[in-house]
Amino acid sequence: MGTTVRRWTGHEATVLRDVLRLSIRRYADRLGVSPSMVMEWKNRGTSLVPVPETQQILDTALAQCEPHEREAFFAALEAAPGAAPGSAAGALPAGMARLEPASEVVESQHRWREVRQYLNGHRETLSRAAAELYDPALRISGTPMLMAPAWKAAEPVPLDQVELVWTDDVPEVLVTGSEPEAVGTHPLRAPGVRFDRYTLAIRYISAPTLFENRPSYRLTAVNWTPGAGKLTFGLASYFDKVDLCEAVGHEFAAAYMEHQEQGGGERLAWGGLPLRRLVDDPFDPGLRAVTPAITTLLIRRRRDGSATFLLHWRDPAKVVTAGGLYDAVPAGEFQPGSVMSAQSPQDFDLWRNIVRELNEELLGAPEFDGSGGPLQYERWPLWRTLERARVEGRVRAFAFGVGVDPLTLAVAIPSALVIDDELFDQLFGDIAAENAEGVTVTHWNGQDVRGGIPFTHQNVTQFINNEPMAPPGAACLALAWEHRDLLLSR
Known part of the structure; x- marks a missing residue:
């Protein structure tokens, strides 16, 4: 099961919202984007690839999720129709390891x-x-x-x-x-x-x-x-x-x-x-x-x-x-x-x-x-x-x-x-x-x-x-x- 997302599309962004059980407005507020953008993700799915700045926002939002929320997110991606085992958008290529946030960043934000x-x-x-x-x-x-x-x-x-x-x-x-x-x-x-x-x-x-x-x-x-x-x-x-x-x-x-x-x-x-x-x-x-x-x-x-x-x-x-x-x-x-x-x-x-x-x-x-x-x-x-x-x-x-x-x-x-x-x-x-x-x-x-x-x-x-x-x-x-x-x- 994956631990990070190589490239976000509207589909992954919408799955994250579903897992977090947030309304369109609350999800938009949490990410700092417009509600209309959240609607676009839902409507266009994999055909919409957010700009790099938004990709980073989604990376941050995923990293801040609780462990059980991240697990549910990747499980939902794996279970998507047509997805082969291990082929979810969040799966890392072979030989690559997940990069955890630097300890100094974790400690600073925790404090x-x-x-x-x-x-x-x-x-x-x-x-x-x-x-x-x-x-x-x-x-x-x-x-x-x-x-x-x-x-x-x-x-x-x-x-x-x-x-x-x-x-x-x-x-x-x-x-x-x-x-x-x-x-x-x-x-x-x-x-x-x-x-x-x-x-x-x-x-x-x-x-x-x-x-x-x-x-x-x-x-x-x-x-x-x-x-x-x-x-x-x-x-x-x-x-x-x-x-x-x-x-x-x-x-x-x-x-x-x-x-x-x-x-x-x-x-x-x-x-x-x-x-x-x-x-x-x-x-x-x-x-x-x-x-x-x-x-x-x-x-x-x-x-x-x-x-x-x-x-x-x-x-x-x-x-x-x-x-x-x-x-x-x-x-x-x-x-x-x-x-x-x-x-x-x-x-x-x-x-x-x-x-x-x-x-x-x-x-x-x-x-x-x-x-x-x-x-x-x-x-x-x-x-x-x-x-x-x-x-x-x-x-x-x-x-x-x-x-x-x-x-x-x-x-x-x-x-x-x-x-x-x-x-x-x-x-x-x-x-x-x-x-x-x-x-x-x-x-x-x-x-x-x-x-x-x-x-x-x-x-x-x-x-x-x-x-x-x-x-x-x-x-x-x-x-x-x-x-x-x-x-x-x-």
């Missing part, structure tokens, strides 16, 4: 994977440890989230009073995550050769379900005044964020692991964090590509004056960032809904971004992944209903400022969305328990909380202090509780 798993499994602990590196005055009450005075609104600003300004004059990025200081976060891909970007290491070593590069709005300036705000944006990409932010988090996780192995004690020092030191001011949008997420706490306002809030648990097997943590819901990158509308005012809107995330996270709808044409909001019933309710005061949205996660230096816009009880039941009465990024919290502390977790000081404190919360979500909770009278007023 990288260990640190990556530790990062995803201990983000809350690591975030609090990383926050100790910065001025305590920057922390939002009781949470690790950092917010510079100039980036914090004095009080919640109605979302329709936050002006967005577009600029094509974006400053050149000075720190990208590809600098020599990042070498410790880039594992070997071949003897003596490292991956040159963190996203490449993720794709080929530990790809989650959702992993695709898309246009993202890049924040270049922040200005808050009483009751209003102005945020200036240009254009970047999602991987611009991941290449630096996840690498900074990886660097900290590796240093923290070593620190703990040596007995802990004093907090980590800056000396062992060369990549983080390059981002000497995490609030300088001219230093790096700052592509913020919008993290929104959904609050259900009841007639009797009480309220509940919703949370989401992010599945580390499905997402790149904040895996294994509770987070406010809805939350998502500030991105255009379509690559065709990246610079269109239609998608360049905080409120519309929030509505798209509500559709995905509470109703379980497919993500607007950028592949389709521009979304026609005026024809979309959910958006029309929410927009009308916002005009009538049954829905109120607020921004708290712009904050930084101390672990990864990822930026988020913490916000709150207050919805009247009856409207919530009308739109979200049947909440999707699971979606593409994780699970909506419908049961907690022995209670059915499909209508939300009671918005009380005890519950807010419990999640901020004792549960694994993503820093942006914790910040939303803390700020919403601080300003609850304003948020819940009618």
Whole structure:
């Protein structure tokens, strides 16, 4: 039975997908190719021979399979109609031996994977440890989230009073995550050769379900005044964020692991964090590509004056960032809904971004992944209903400022969305328990909380202090509780 593939065709590529039991989209995401290419492999079979670069991608994918998966793959090739024993496409010519990956490459990738798993499994602990590196005055009450005075609104600003300004004059990025200081976060891909970007290491070593590069709005300036705000944006990409932010988090996780192995004690020092030191001011949008997420706490306002809030648990097997943590819901990158509308005012809107995330996270709808044409909001019933309710005061949205996660230096816009009880039941009465990024919290502390977790000081404190919360979500909770009278007023 074979152990490697001399030449891949569409047939072998399709057999590998079948063995791995992946959908067309998930297989495409794992390999970093388009779904249409995967379909071509299936339709054209042996008549299609991928280009050398794709051959290498398939070689890597096969090498990363578990032993039983590789065995099943070659068994499936041997069993193909018309295949003579030992004649599968994966069979080596007589006298040739399989070349195993170099031990230094295996060891490097194994260590990288260990640190990556530790990062995803201990983000809350690591975030609090990383926050100790910065001025305590920057922390939002009781949470690790950092917010510079100039980036914090004095009080919640109605979302329709936050002006967005577009600029094509974006400053050149000075720190990208590809600098020599990042070498410790880039594992070997071949003897003596490292991956040159963190996203490449993720794709080929530990790809989650959702992993695709898309246009993202890049924040270049922040200005808050009483009751209003102005945020200036240009254009970047999602991987611009991941290449630096996840690498900074990886660097900290590796240093923290070593620190703990040596007995802990004093907090980590800056000396062992060369990549983080390059981002000497995490609030300088001219230093790096700052592509913020919008993290929104959904609050259900009841007639009797009480309220509940919703949370989401992010599945580390499905997402790149904040895996294994509770987070406010809805939350998502500030991105255009379509690559065709990246610079269109239609998608360049905080409120519309929030509505798209509500559709995905509470109703379980497919993500607007950028592949389709521009979304026609005026024809979309959910958006029309929410927009009308916002005009009538049954829905109120607020921004708290712009904050930084101390672990990864990822930026988020913490916000709150207050919805009247009856409207919530009308739109979200049947909440999707699971979606593409994780699970909506419908049961907690022995209670059915499909209508939300009671918005009380005890519950807010419990999640901020004792549960694994993503820093942006914790910040939303803390700020919403601080300003609850304003948020819940009618």
